[in-house]
Amino acid sequence: MQRFDNLIAGIKTPPASGQWIPSLDPYRNENWCEIPDSNGADVDAAVAAARSAFTGPAWRGLSATARGALLRRLGGLVADNAQRLAEIEVRDNGKLLSEMLAQLRHIPQWFYYYGGLADKIEGAVLPIDQPDHFVYTTWEPLGVVAAITAWNSPLLLLTWKLAPGLAAGNTFVVKPSEFSSASTLAFAELFQDAGFPPGVINVVCGTGQGVGAPLVAHRDVAKVAFTGSDATGRAINRTVAGDLKHVTLELGGKSPNIVFADADLDAAAAGVASGIFAAAGQTCMAGSRLLVQREIHDAFLDKICALASTIRLGDPSAPDTQMGPLANAPQYSKVLGCIDDAVNEGATLACGGRAHHDASGGLFVQPTIFRDVDHASRLAQREIFGPVLAVIPFDTDDEALALANGTDYGLGAGLWTRDMARVFRFTQGLQAGTVWVNTYRALGFMAPFGGMKASGLGRESGQEMIKLYLQSKTVWINNATQPPGNPFVMRLG
Known part of the structure; x- marks a missing residue:
């Protein structure tokens, strides 16, 4: 039986617990592989690796153009490995190979699209009404993103988060469903081949209680991007609200x-x-x-x-x-x-x-x-x-x-x-x-997708969604040659 390890800081790492979870092939109704049964210690190591990568020069020092080139290279590797990855997903969740292969052949388009968008996120010079100040805005990445995915289309759902988040300059800790983790672990290996620095992508497998909960609550996680049930989404939203984290929730439906x-x-x-x-x-x-x-x-x-x-x-x-x-x-x-x-x-x-x-x-x-x-x-x-x-x-x-x-x-x-x-x-x-x-189940990398009411918060895909992985900064530069007026009064004009 094949055994997979976590991926932390670019290294295949067994779980700290020394325990493993069998993964079922639902067609044959038999276990076919084992994935790590990780815990908070693994989460801490993965978040530390992602945080170190986020602040380190190998990733933070890359230009947006260089990040885009990495994403486009990754898209090519996904295309080259589409058959292998689709077969792993079929073994893990029982969906049709024809559908999984169609998804894997289209997933590269998200990396090409956001790779091209990476260096086109522009700030602005503001025509401020104070002539002695020069004011402009910039966009900056959030930091470490926790990406938590469901078992039905693991790599497509993960791509919706990774492509804009990486284009924006963030780093990731990924928690796939314990029912279908194998394809995510195989997919993550392609990042090193594409040239991403170690720690930009980390994968920690396990249950919601063992991995999901400590990951969502971790102080160094800046955003949670989740796809899954509305009950779990509500619990995540309560946790991140207390910590003032950013959140995207793509939840259930009764369409x-x-x-x-x-x-x-x-x-x-x-x-x-x-x-x-x-x-x-x-x-x-x-x-x-x-x-x-x-x-x-x-x-x-x-x-x-x-x-x-x-x-x-x-x-x-x-x-x-x-x-x-x-x-x-x-x-x-x-x-x-x-x-x-x-x-x-x-x-x-x-x-x-x-x-x-x-x-x-x-x-x-x-x-x-x-x-x-x-x-x-x-x-x-x-x-x-x-x-x-x-x-x-x-x-x-x-x-x-x-x-x-x-x-x-x-x-x-x-x-x-x-x-x-x-x-x-x-x-x-x-x-x-x-x-x-007059159609149904049509999706595309340029079209935002997400829900209203209990179906979630935020959107995935489309040009504007990269902003959900960025935060704006406003810069005021005083170019006055005369001393300011009353220092105890706010400058409003």
Whole structure:
């Protein structure tokens, strides 16, 4: 069984505890590697390494142009290693190789984009109303950033944090999920090959209690960038608020796909199926609520159920597989428990609803659709993070908008209609960080992504997001030749 070490100050380092955590291959339902079960001592060492790198000349002395060149070099190395890294992710979390490989082949674009942006963050000379002063602003990095990622797309989620944060000049301590750490550790090795100084990137693996909590609370961490559940995000936000740290939180969702009678129903059906059954529903942006106009409700439900019944479950590395297993045993049990709860609450199973068993012993759950769903029920309100769709009819535009906004979440929303006036009304009225119109699950390095309400704080990707890893400084230079006036009065003009 392969064993991975932490990466601290450029050195592969075993955990201080001497303990290891087995990592499950969810398709074969067997442990395939071990990752460090680290603790606060490992966190202290990693933060010290990141802090030393941040203040040291090897990193702090680089020009922004030189940092950008390192990021672009790293992007090339990721492209060269895409197949290997994708295969590790599939082994660790059971997602389709076709999807993981597509992600790994596109991840370099974030490093190219922010590598090009690194030396284009400009301050300004201010036309101040005091002629005897010269005033300008600059942008400076924050310091050590704690990046904490989820298990569903570890390297994509990490890239969203590293690319702008490194372009801004920060250093990082990365804490991947204990359920999928192997690809992050393999990925981190590329930084040395790209020429990054030791300590700029550090990876410490372990549980939330053993690593996450001391990392978030560490006095030398300037910012926490987290992707994961809203419950953990709230706990992190409480901690960083007490320490006045910067924070970016990309949390869960209960995103609606809203289908009107005038939509291209075949395209809408494909988009709805993709939104909830791709990645076995284990994405924060999963379209887990289908809001469908009542006049087409039954026919459209039949169409979705027919699509769901044809989804091929199996080996995530096989090219014809369309849905893999759930990523880990706790999530598998949670999803099956949520299905049982929905039945007990009175929702009607339209299809699926059971574990899927095959010779692999993998953690499969059938594509599942519920009708007759009470929108106040837990099925419609809580994030399940699995292949479970709640179908709810509506009659009017106002009702559809109220239902769409009627949860604590606001990450994404899909809208399927040919009516452009409706498109403009809904894109303005939907409480969601991203609205997809006649498409779903589209992302890009130039487009900000993040949520409203309980779906998080801040955004990732896009040009402006580099500012979330910077702080401004204002400089006043007195060029007066005469002594100042009354020294006990503030200079205001």
